[in-house]
Amino acid sequence: MKTxxxxxxxxxxxxxxxxxxxxxxKPFPEPECLVCGINLIRTLGIAEIILGLGALVIxxxxxxxQRSF
Structure with a gap:
């Protein structure tokens, strides 16, 4: 159940x-920096997916x- x-x-x-x-x-004006506005949101979303998949593998x-013991 915990699993x-x-x-x-x-x-x-x-x-x-x-x-x-x-x-x-959503249509936002594109900022010039990598971590501003929509780019930050997209980067955070991708990072969350990668970390979630990593947690699933771990x-x-x-x-x-645990099963082998």
Missing amino acids: LLRVFIVVIIIIGGVLIIVVGK QGNLIEK
Whole structure:
């Protein structure tokens, strides 16, 4: 049950990252810097997806280690 809850939380994090990217595509004037406005929102969304996927992989590895003991 704990494992299912952890996987569910990670999936919610990944979906949140996708939503940040989709919602962040509203028509804003493009700033010139990399971490301003829409670029910051898109970068944060991508980072959240990557971290969520990394957490899912780590969780899977921990589950496999627990099963082997």
